[in-house]
Amino acid sequence: MRGGIIAKKIMIDQELAVSKGLVLQSAEVCTTCHNDESPAWKPDRYTLADGSKAGFDFDQAVNAIAHPVPEGYDPLAEGEAD
Numbered sequence: 001m002r003g004g005i006i007a008k009k010i011m012i013d014q015e016l017a018v019s020k021g022l023v024l025q026s027a028e029v030c031t032t033c034h035n036d037e038s039p040a041w042k043p044d045r046y047t048l049a050d051g052s053k054a055g056f057d058f059d060q061a062v063n064a065i066a067h068p069v070p071e072g073y074d075p076l077a078e079g080e081a082d
């Protein structure tokens with residue numbers, strides 16, 4: 001399974017996905033890479049609500065990479081899941 005294509009029917013069922021190894025994300029996970037040891041680290045990449053700068057801001061970063069399932073979309077109705 002590892003390294004293979006993960007079936008859509010697994011990814012749409014979060015409980016099942018976690019049981020198969022999906023790691024739910026947290027700031028802790030992100031900052032294993034997004035930290036000042038990264039060659040791409042920019043200490044002023046993010047601007048916080050108070051105007052100060054930060055190299056990583058979990059809330060903004062998560063929004064930037066969000067890819068929610070569109071409302072009304074039924075992945076199981078597609079027939080291409082397996």
Ligand code: HEC
Pocket residue numbers: 025026029030031032033034040041045058060061062064065
């Ligand atoms: C395995 C390492 C790794 C992990 C874990 C990781 N990232 Fe990244 N991320 C990268 C790399 C490499 C880049 C591209 C270089 C860059 O722009 O910092 C990147 C770029 C980004 C970018 C675009 C550049 C920026 O900082 O605005 C966002 C947004 C981002 N990651 C969000 C996240 C979020 C949110 C998490 C946690 C849910 C996360 N990343 C976890 C490695 C990682």
